[in-house]
Amino acid sequence: xxxxxxxxxxxxxxxxxxxxxxxxxxxxxxxxxxxxxxxxxxxxxxxxxxxxxxxxxxxxxxxxxxxxxxxxxxxxxxxxxxxxxxxxxxxxxxxxxxxxxxxxxxxxxxxxxxxxxxxxxxxxxxxxxxxxxxxxxxxxxxxxxxxxxxxxxxxxxxxxxxxxxxxxxxxxxxxxxxxxxxxxxxxxxxxxxxxxxxxxxxxxxxxx
Amino acid sequence: xxxxxxxxxxxxxxxxxxxxxxxxxxxxxxxxxxxxxxxxxxxxxxxxxxxxxxxxxxxxxxxxxxxxxxxxxxxxxxxxxxxxxxxxxxxxxxxxxxxxxxxxxxxxxxxxxxxxxxxxxxxxxxxxxxxxxxxxxxxxxxxxxxxxxxxxxxxxxxxxxxxxxxxxxxxxxxxxxxxxxxxxxxxxxxxxxxxxxxxxxxxxxxxxxxxxxxxxxxxxxxxxxxxxxxxxxxxxxxxxxxxxxxxxxxxxxxxxxxxxxxxxxxxxxxxxxxxxxxxxxxxxxxxxxxxxxxxxxxxxxxxxxxxxxxxxxxxxxxxxxxxxxxxxxxxxxxxxxxxxxxxxxxxxxxxxxxxxxxxxxxxxxxxxxxxxxxxxxxxxxxxxxxxxxxxxxxxxxxxxxxxxxxxxxxxxxxxxxxxxxxxxxx
Numbered sequence: 001x002x003x004x005x006x007x008x009x010x011x012x013x014x015x016x017x018x019x020x021x022x023x024x025x026x027x028x029x030x031x032x033x034x035x036x037x038x039x040x041x042x043x044x045x046x047x048x049x050x051x052x053x054x055x056x057x058x059x060x061x062x063x064x065x066x067x068x069x070x071x072x073x074x075x076x077x078x079x080x081x082x083x084x085x086x087x088x089x090x091x092x093x094x095x096x097x098x099x100x101x102x103x104x105x106x107x108x109x110x111x112x113x114x115x116x117x118x119x120x121x122x123x124x125x126x127x128x129x130x131x132x133x134x135x136x137x138x139x140x141x142x143x144x145x146x147x148x149x150x151x152x153x154x155x156x157x158x159x160x161x162x163x164x165x166x167x168x169x170x171x172x173x174x175x176x177x178x179x180x181x182x183x184x185x186x187x188x189x190x191x192x193x194x195x196x197x198x199x200x201x202x203x204x205x206x207x208x
Numbered sequence: 209x210x211x212x213x214x215x216x217x218x219x220x221x222x223x224x225x226x227x228x229x230x231x232x233x234x235x236x237x238x239x240x241x242x243x244x245x246x247x248x249x250x251x252x253x254x255x256x257x258x259x260x261x262x263x264x265x266x267x268x269x270x271x272x273x274x275x276x277x278x279x280x281x282x283x284x285x286x287x288x289x290x291x292x293x294x295x296x297x298x299x300x301x302x303x304x305x306x307x308x309x310x311x312x313x314x315x316x317x318x319x320x321x322x323x324x325x326x327x328x329x330x331x332x333x334x335x336x337x338x339x340x341x342x343x344x345x346x347x348x349x350x351x352x353x354x355x356x357x358x359x360x361x362x363x364x365x366x367x368x369x370x371x372x373x374x375x376x377x378x379x380x381x382x383x384x385x386x387x388x389x390x391x392x393x394x395x396x397x398x399x400x401x402x403x404x405x406x407x408x409x410x411x412x413x414x415x416x417x418x419x420x421x422x423x424x425x426x427x428x429x430x431x432x433x434x435x436x437x438x439x440x441x442x443x444x445x446x447x448x449x450x451x452x453x454x455x456x457x458x459x460x461x462x463x464x465x466x467x468x469x470x471x472x473x474x475x476x477x478x479x480x481x482x483x484x485x486x487x488x489x490x491x492x493x494x495x496x497x498x499x500x501x502x503x504x505x506x507x508x509x510x511x512x513x514x515x516x517x518x519x520x521x522x523x524x525x526x527x528x529x530x531x532x533x534x535x536x537x538x539x540x541x542x543x544x545x546x547x548x549x550x551x552x553x554x555x556x557x558x559x560x561x562x563x564x565x566x567x568x569x570x571x572x573x574x575x576x577x578x579x580x581x582x583x584x585x586x587x588x589x590x591x592x593x594x595x596x597x598x599x600x601x602x603x604x605x606x607x608x609x610x611x612x613x614x615x616x617x618x619x620x621x622x623x624x625x626x627x628x629x630x631x632x633x634x
Contacts, residue, residue, distance in 0.1 A: 017363050019284075019327065020403060022385035026368055030334070051385075064387040064543075065368030067334045079335070083296050084487065084533040085447055085519050090627040121371065121537055123335055124293045124302040126446035126519060127453050130628060136337040143629045164306065165338040175337045178344075179366045187345030190338065192225045197303040199453030199470065200443075201221055204212035208469045 003046060007035060011050060014180065021051050025061050027180045029068050034176035038069040067179075074109050074116035076154040077172050079133040080147070083122040090130040090143065095119050097144035102151060114155045127196040128163070135175040137165035140194060165190050210461040212469070213432060213440045215420050216413070217456045220307040226342050228349040231310035237355055239419035240317040251322040255418060257426035259438030263300075264290055264374075264411030265485065265514045267437075267503040270418075276398035277323045277406045285325040286407040287316060288383065288397075289415055291332040292367055292374040295486035296537060297517030300442040301412035303454060305332075305339050308416075309346035313355070313362065315415035318422055320360045323408050327361050330412075331379050334367045371541035375589050376409040378543065389545045390589040413442060433459035437502030437513075447482075447520035448474050448626070460505065463518060464497040477522035481605065485514020487534045488594025490601035491527075511601070526621035527606045528613055531598045532560040538595035549592035552583040556599065563610060566618035573603055573610055 003011075011031060015024040025047065032043030039062050048055045062068045080095040081087075098117055102110055109116040125131045128140035132147050139150060140163040153159040159169045166186040170178075178184055214220075224230045231237070243251050256271030277285055289312065293301040305312065316328045332340060344364055350356045365383055372378045373388040380402050382388035401407020417439065421429050429439045437459035443466060446452045450471035457466070463482065473479050479494045484501060490511040492499070499509045506513040521530060539553035559576055562568040580596035587593060603610060612620050624630045 020384070023365070023383060025385040026382070027366060029368065030366060061385065061387055065334075065370050067367075067369035082533070083537055084530045085297060087533055088521065088525055088530065088623075088626045089447065090629055092623065093627060093630075120335070121540070122294060122296040122298070124299045124333070126297050126299045126517065127444060129446060129452070133335065136335045138336075138338070141628070162338070166341070170337075178337050178340055179334050179368075181340075181344060181364060181366065183344055183348065184341065187341040188227070192223055193220050193303060193307045196451070196453035197307065198217075198221050199451055200212050200455035200457070201214045201217050203455075203469055204214050208212055 003035070010182070011046075015050065017181070022053065025051065025058060026065075029062050030176050031180035031182075033068060034173050034180055034182075037072050037173055072109065072113070073172060074154075075114050075171050076134050076151075076159060076169065077116045077118065078151060079118050079120035079123070079136070081121070081123050081129070081131045081133070082119040085126050086122070086130045094130055094132065094142055094144050094147045098147055098151060101148050110155065112155060115151050128194060134159065134162070134169055135172050136179070137162035137169060137175070139163055162190070164194050209468075210457060210465050212455060212457050214456045215440050216304060216311065216416055216442060217307075217454060225307050226309060226346070228310055228346065228353060231308065235423065236310055236419075237314055237353075239422040240314045240355065243318040243422050244321055248322050248324055251318065251422070254426050255322070255421060258421045258429040259426075259433070259436075260414065260417055260421060260429065261437065261503065262411055263413035263417070263441060263515070265295070265512070267513060270410060270414050273398070273410070274319065274323050274408055276396075277408060278399070279324065281406070284327065284403070284405050285323050286402040286405055287319050287323060287325045287328040288380065288402060288407055288409045289316060289328065289330040289412055290374060290376060290379060290409055291330050291412045292379060293412070294333055294371040294374050295488060295515050295517065296534060297444070297446060297483055297486045297519040298515040299444045299446065299517065300454060300515065302336055302339055304412060304416060304442070305343055309343045310350065311416045311419055312343075312412055313346055313350045315418040316362055317355060317360055318418050319408065319410065319415055325408070326359060327363070329363050329365050329383060329402070331365045331367060331373070331383055334369055340364070340366055370543075371537075372543045372591060375591065378589070379409065380407065387543070389543045434500060434502045434505070436504055441516055443501065443516045443518060445470060445518045445520065448477060448522035448525070449520050450474055459502040460500040462498050462500060466518065467497075473520065473522055477524065480521050480523045480525055481527060481602070482521065483514075483517060483519045484511050486517040487519075487537070488512075488590070488597050489514040490597045491605065493605050522626070524621065524626040526564070526619055526623070527602050527609055528560065528564045529619065529621065529623070531602045532557070532564045534598045535560050535595060538591065542591060546588035546592070548583045549587040549595065552579055552592065553595050555579055556595065560599075563613050564619055566613055566616060568614050570611060570614055573607070577603060
């Protein structure tokens with residue numbers, strides 16, 4: 001793929017955030033992922049050129065972190081938490097159910113390119129277990145059925161709204177741009193907190 | 209009975225709590241104004257006097273950490289906030305940042321002033337798109353309002369899925385643009401941290417606690433908590449309970465108290481085991497219900513307060529399955545830098561997998577403990593140490609259950625019974 005002048009301007013602005021340019025590797029990798037859907041060889045070469053590094057140095061960083069993909073994922077990347085607490089609470093059943101429903105294995109992509117599946121580690125939402133993430137947005141308190149509805153919605157082009165996230169689910173590329181630090185204007189959307197987050201405060205107001 | 213004491217969480221129930229308008233409506237950015245008018249050393253002293261200790265797990269006194277930064281050295285100083293919340297069970301910083309990102313920004317301004325830093329970084333894990341949005345917008349709004357940009361720059365740095373980056377020196381390597389692997393210490397970050405400059409690395413909750421301390425004073429903070437563990441903190445309750453969630457209480461509250469006020473274990477079931485502060489803290493059982501959840505109390509009972517991540521498991525849960533899954537996590541997240549952790553966690557998984565599948569032997573338990581003994585204290589960083597905690601503590605309390613897997617040649621538990629949707633009380 002080729003990069004436009006606008007892409008280059010954005011990448012230069014990302015580099016300028018830091019006192020030392022090498023620190024920009026990670027947001028630049030997120031940015032390249034937002035353009036191509038994954039970290040392409042061309043993306044790595046461009047980052048190396050911009051930061052005056054060897055491509056091997058950029059590749060070494062990109063392969064260390066699991067969020068950087070070296071091959072295309074789906075338009076919607078679904079992560080099922082199967083760390084202990086979520087797994088016990090139903091994450092294992094959800095992951096098995098989705099694999100069967102979609103006909104793909106861990107790290108697989110559906111043939112229509114819409115959905116990819118990955119089992120993920122603890123995503124800091126244990127009070128909402130079992131948790132499913134889609135493009136790293138929260139889908140709290142899932143069941144096997146609700147997770148199947150979620151991926152069916154994705155394949156039909158109308159995924160359900162995240163539980164604690166924007167008013168509609170953005171695509172994998174759009175989410176990657178947010179992770180590169182680009183403001184998509186959706187910060188004000190969605191809940192400030194779910195019910196479990198507020199439970200202690202609520203009980204305190206009741207005198208506990 | 210200890211009462212809840214919402215300070216950090218006081219206004220989370222307002223729908224716009226994450227906006228700069230809501231934050232200033234409740235007196236936000238007054239504390240930073242007050243602190244900026246103070247001598248930096250006086251700010252450090254105030255935080256020292258408050259008794260605030262690190263909320264990321266280790267419990268090191270925050271003011272003392274700030275005091276380690278050399279002064280008048282003509283070098284750039286840096287503040288780095290660790291928002292890489294990834295310890296299994298830990299879920300406090302993420303809801304805090306979703307509901308009120310400005311309290312962290314104000315804390316950063318105060319901390320930068322105290323340690324004479326002009327530049328702060330927030331290193332947030334990458335798997336939370338909406339939290340990144342909220343924090344990014346809050347930083348933009350704080351710049352527009354003039355709270356940032358007048359001598360203090362704040363940059364949000366988004367990680368990309370590596371638990372090891374929660375270790376402070378791995379985090380610094382990652383922030384410098386390298387693979388996230390821990391550094392040899394000394395030198396400690398206070399002397400040679402980010403870009404080899406004096407650096408303070410603090411957890412989100414620690415820094416977010418600072419504005420209220422500046423505003424209300426050290427004595428106010430001191431009045432809450434126990435003798436050596438001052439203030440309030442977020443306890444995160446999850447698992448087989450009626451009502452999971454966040455409970456902000458003075459340090460020293462017990463699990464029994466939190467369960468009583470929140471509704472208890474899910475009905476028809478009993479508590480089997482729990483973690484006081486994430487998967488790296490040795491397991492507790494029902495005999496530890498009255499342990500004061502402060503740094504000293506938990507430590508005296510043989511575990512660690514950690515991140516106050518109270519993961520609750522009832523009698524339907526197979527402890528071998530639980531421990532195997534955590535061990536698979538440590539194996540996956542081991543950065544590979546040191547041999548005990550890289551090789552050791554790999555072997556731990558092999559043995560635990562056999563045991564869980566009924567293919568183990570009693571001798572495997574001795575082998576597990578021997579491996580743990582060779583990982584604990586011999587690894588480069590705390591990841592390896594943490595990997596041994598669930599294993600050694602579960603063998604200590606549930607040896608019979610491991611043996612049952614061996615004699616029965618299978619797992620005696622039905623995983624369906626422990627799920628939220630199938631195993632809920634009938």
